[in-house]
Amino acid sequence: MGRQERVRTSLGAGVGKEVDGLLAPVDAELALRYPGDPGTRQPVHTVYVPGDVFGAGTVREWGDRALAALDEHAPDADSFGAVLGLDGGLAGPVYERVRAKLEREPVEDLRVDFEDGYGHRPDAEEDEHAARAARLLAEDSPPYLGVRVKCMEAGVRERGVRTLDVFLTGLLAAGGLPEGLNLTLPKVTYAEQVAAFAHVLDAFERVHGLESGRLGFEIQIETSQAILATDGTATVARMIQAAGGRATGLHYGTFDYSAALGVSAAHQAPDHPAADHAKAVMQVAAAGTGVRVSDGSTNVLPVGPTAQVHDAWRLHHRLTRRALARAYHQGWDMHPGHLPTRYAAVFAFYREGFAQAAARLAAYTARAQGDVLDEPATARALSGYLLRGLHCGALDSAEVTAASGLSRAELENLAALRPQ
Numbered sequence: 556m557g558r559q560e561r562v563r564t565s566l567g568a569g570v571g572k573e574v575d576g577l578l579a580p581v582d583a584e585l586a587l588r589y590p591g592d593p594g595t596r597q598p599v600h601t602v603y604v605p606g607d608v609f610g611a612g613t614v615r616e617w618g619d620r621a622l623a624a625l626d627e628h629a630p631d632a633d634s635f636g637a638v639l640g641l642d643g644g645l646a647g648p649v650y651e652r653v654r655a656k657l658e659r660e661p662v663e664d665l666r667v668d669f670e671d672g673y674g675h676r677p678d679a680e681e682d683e684h685a686a687r688a689a690r691l692l693a694e695d696s697p698p699y700l701g702v703r704v705k706c707m708e709a710g711v712r713e714r715g716v717r718t719l720d721v722f723l724t725g726l727l728a729a730g731g732l733p734e735g736l737n738l739t740l741p742k743v744t745y746a747e748q749v750a751a752f753a754h755v756l757d758a759f760e761r762v763h764g765l766e767s768g769r770l771g772f773e774i775q776i777e778t779s780q781a782i783l784a785t786d787g788t789a790t791v792a793r794m795i796q797a798a799g800g801r802a803t804g805l806h807y808g809t810f811d812y813s814a815a816l817g818v819s820a821a822h823q824a825p826d827h828p829a830a831d832h833a834k835a836v837m838q839v840a841a842a843g844t845g846v847r848v849s850d851g852s853t854n855v856l857p858v859g860p861t862a863q864v865h866d867a868w869r870l871h872h873r874l875t876r877r878a879l880a881r882a883y884h885q886g887w888d889m890h891p892g893h894l895p896t897r898y899a900a901v902f903a904f905y906r907e908g909f910a911q912a913a914a915r916l917a918a919y920t921a922r923a924q925g926d927v928l929d930e931p932a933t934a935r936a937l938s939g940y941l942l943r944g945l946h947c948g949a950l951d952s953a954e955v956t957a958a959s960g961l962s963r964a965e966l967e968n969l970a971a972l973r974p975q
């Protein structure tokens with residue numbers, strides 16, 4: 556004890572510099588291709604509304620219809636908790652937060668749809684609807700918003716580009732591009748289609764003198780070719796790179812993808828094995844790139860008699876919880892009746908794990924010993940978990956700080972840590 560060890564080395568200082576030189580290209584490649592998650596808020600869902608249906612009161616209407624569904628089919632916390640199997644201690648806080656969310660911010664991310672949900676219409680009509688969408692969204696919009704245009708395939712390519720141009724030009728004329736702007740490119744099969752869409756956005760930016768890269772977009776994975784190329788490689792990884800830094804998300808298209816693989820209509824669902832495989836490939840391809848993955852939707856709508864609504868709610872709640880456990884933090888909602896169970900699943904997911912996550916972070920930052928030994932990567936995951944709960948309204952800043960001892964800024968610093 557107390558003995559001073561003699562330290563011996565064999566390698567000269569020049570070896571380290573040689574290694575730095577050898578790995579300099581790799582260092583640059585890692586920094587370029589794997590910048591990590593941006594750390595910004597990710598919406599818990601995307602709501603798709605056809606361009607001809609979207610109007611000035613659409614978002615508020617969705618919230619009101621969702622609240623009306625609760626009033627009719629689950630008018631209090633006990634009945635709602637019983638339908639979804641929520642723990643007794645969770646049912647009250649979750650129900651209260653769901654109703655508050657539907658009153659305050661019923662839709663987190665809205666996509667005005669000019670693709671499948673819209674169909675093919677005369678050019679003048681689609682122009683009119685795209686211009687109207689831009690004007691209305693500029694006047695009043697949820698935190699995230701945008702359009703889904705037709706794909707880059709030959710038959711509809713020109714129409715898709717024009718709709719995009721009309722919409723973006725309309726936003727600029729109405730006051731500028733909102734911070735939460737999201738664009739969606741559907742039915743991608745080749746990375747070259749992604750590169751072409753990025754080229755269109757680059758051209759728009761140059762015309763209007765916008766900062767290069769201001770416009771980003773989501774890639775919808777709806778074809779088998781988007782997952783596996785003819786040479787056996789993962790096409791989706793190529794697509795992320797083909798976007799030239801503009802890709803913000805990969806969104807799984809439940810029904811188009813299932814149909815492409817020959818899955819019968821009765822079995823097309825987000826939890827089908829084919830869907831799990833596709834999303835797992837998407838998740839690995841996107842990891843570390845800053846591109847986020849979104850689950851798809853269910854087509855079972857909570858409408859009709861109460862028993863039928865409850866069945867649909869249980870299904871949607873289960874699928875949402877399943878996705879969250881697999882780290883798919885976002886999904887699609889196609890009907891106002893899906894909003895109560897979307898938020899119930901999300902809020903319960905964060906509230907039931909909140910105390911343990913906060914305690915583990917407190918122990919980690921205090922370097923205290925507990926029954927779990929956490930590493931920096933786990934601390935990033937824990938802080939990210941709490942931040943997501945704060946972003947969506949499942950958790951409050953005061954309770955998170957009280958339980959973890961960490962301010963929101965400190966949580967953000969922990970979540971942003973990268974291996975050195």
